[in-house]
Amino acid sequence: MATHSRRIGDQPWVRRSLIGLALMLTLILLVIPVVVIFAQALSAGWSTLASNVMDEYTLDAIGLTLFVAALTVPLNLVFGTALAWSVTRFRFPGRKLLITLIDIPFAVSPVVAGLLYLLLYGRNGWLGGWLSSYDIQLMFAWPGIVMVTVFVTSPFVARELIPLMQQQGSEEEEAGVVLGASGWRIFRKITLPNIKWALIYGVVLTNARAVGEFGAVSVVSGNVRGETNTLPLHVELLYQDYNIVGAFASAALLAAIAILTLIAKAFVEWRQARTEHATPAEGGV
């Protein structure tokens, strides 16, 4: 650092011991667990890993997981963007309540979330009963998994966008209106480029959580192998069957997605810092 002012905690021994402690705890709590996942997955060699991943049921689970994510992400992308636009660009009664309500999925236990859907759409639920009279079954099937996943991941995009859009303010959009641009043109040409990176990260987070959701999904899935088995459920199934290496093979796939998510986040933050700290031209009025 360029400044030589002494700030508290700058004495070498304090500094070193705090950094040391932080590094050690991070290593124990965060880094080694990730290493273990891959070590376990590879404990029986690369070929076993490959055959575990290429296993028919694993492939089915991967397929369903990707399918669920592919349906969930666009839904929450639209919802999150619409919500962020409405609460950051307008004042209306109930605005604060709306901002609080979208945090519900963060506060509610995934098991409770799954239960809520099961009670409503299950055969005994007031809506599910009516639906089943038309032979529509949502629970214990893939639609149920998609529904609870949408619930669980709904806050992510909005949560990424709201602080950013609040901080950016609406002056640029107002300037667009004054200049006669249509709503769609304002959104596409002005807003979207400004929120692009936060939006991408919101999508990445939504995806990570959609792929990895366990509690809510395990309540509403019938857990039929190859039918309603998502990858996290598959991990549990193999683990309970004492197929530890198999479980970790699937776990390693999920961990890889998690690591990609973290890389995406670092990249997005780097991009944002770069646009914010661009240096103005020297001289001239």
Next chain:
Amino acid sequence: MSITIDRINKRFGNFTALNDVSLEIPEGKLTALLGPSGSGKTTLLRIIAGLESSDSGRVLFGGDDVSNLHVRDRNIGFVFQHYALFRHLTVAENIAFGLESLPRKERPGKQEIRQRVEKLLEMIQLPQLANRYPSQLSGGQKQRVALARALATQPRILLLDEPFGALDAKVRKDLRRWLRALHDEYHFTSIFVTHDQEEALELSDQVVVMSQGQVEQVNTPTALYARPESRFVFDFLGHVNTVVGLVKGQKLVQGDAWISLPGVRNDQEAQLYLRPHEVQLARAPSVKAKLPLRIASISLIGSEVRIELMPEGWQSDEVWEVGMSHSEFARQSPTRGELWYAVPEVGHLFLADGAEPRTIDWQYTEAANASNM
């Protein structure tokens, strides 16, 4: 295009931003909305633009009621306080934005848009920066781009919100001159908001002084400075020296200080306002006044020497300020700590009953009384 503001009211919750404001903005003139923060000037500007809607009242452009017209359809240019340049578009793209937003049948061709942008870039003297992004520009450059962008669609009216607020003093002065020149060349009807009285007086053809959601006074800069109609306008336009006291025996008296006030009814409270240039300093009291003051500081920078004084034996809410020419200063050589006497030449008297001030010219009363001096 002239603008008429007709009995506009605006409240934000319990706060009254604008209270029954009516106003005429003449065509082709540069008008300043001047006032402290919270006076409603920015709200009024935004209502004229259509960025804010009023609770009641009308806005007319050249006689046409535009109150219910969307901003998009008002054909105004608006320069935002922090420029609001589109950060992901280049300078040229920013300027072209309005033209490209026109409905298809009114939209000029690509070639023509490019030519018009080039022309505007030349007008703002920044043709070399066409492909820069806003984050690569200095404050003054951003301001010019914002102006070019606002003018690109050839609006009938140009509105500017604190156009120089975020710039440093030197750049502000240059830009001010440039904007004035631009206005004189193109003659659009312009309104700008400012809290800087110097800026308002220097730049505009007409100044609207606002306070607490109301218009205090409207006039040309010269007239406004010479004849403020209220205490507020007086206080707001430059420094004033005040004497507050009781009228007794044709004199305004407070403590050891007094000033002759011929023809004013006795036994009433009065406030006398004096501009720094309407007061002289002398080493002894005159027959017109005895206002003992001790020199607190002397500032030599500028075209005049500015002397700050503290009342001695009487009181004033603010420090007194008196201007003195450099040659006079060299002759008199006042120094800090010395006791001097203020000799008023012209003053503005507020009486307890009247709202408008009475201007008193002691040089004139002196001549009439044929006093010695």
Next chain:
Amino acid sequence: MSTSAQAGAAPVRRFASRSKRVLPGFGLSLGISLFFVSLVLLLPMTGLVVETAGMTLDQFWFTITDPRVVESYKVTLWTALAASLFNGFFGLLLAWVLVRYEFPGKRLIDAVVDLPFALPTAVAGITLATLFAQNGWYGQWLLKAGIEVAYTPIGIVVAMAFTSIPFVVRTVQPVLEELSPADEEAAVSLGASDSRVFRKVIFPSLWPALVTGVALSFTRSLGEFGAIIFIAGNTPYISEVTSLMIFIRLQEYDYAAASAIASVVLLVSLVLLFAINLWQGRYLKRLEGR
């Protein structure tokens, strides 16, 4: 309004509302938001209401005060409290180190902090269970020290702590970054010791964020399921969390009981959520000086 408003050059929308919005898309965006919130977040709650309304008050009370369930509340509460307090310390330490110091690997730590949010809970669960098992990398060492983590309530604390690490770091970090060095320098120049400066100057501006972070961590821990069930051992009366109780009742097809317990959990989560939001709103207002 004027009855004789002349039409201008452009068409005048005479009956347009006075409180018109300048920016476009209010109706559309709010419409989507309200539709989504109602359908996805609020409608499912009716199922729970209907289910629990079918029980008598006695049944309901009997279900939610069943000794095994009550024991699960206790276990959940104290483990969540322990985990969030641990994260209070660990999170503050990490935030401090990341904001105040430069050292190799800093960027990596900063990135890895978010891992628990990105890693599926089930993966976290089997990983922690493997690490802390008696023959695991950590378990064998802890066993020598006489500490058993896997299949005990301590395992629950570990799982909860892991899944909620980011909360405290990410709420404290920005506040720490905003602190002005001038305040500290002023205090140091007045001769205050480092620990005094921390207590009197830094901590007072830090604790609202710290409380928020710990509260978020606590809320998340109360509801955690996936990471816990693998490591907890799930012994009734000892290491069963309430989320698991709900799950067990569901597997027994006792929907009514599951709903009753879930309504308790849901109520607590919602109260916590609103409390945290109110608290944040209040202290943010204070920081902005309004």
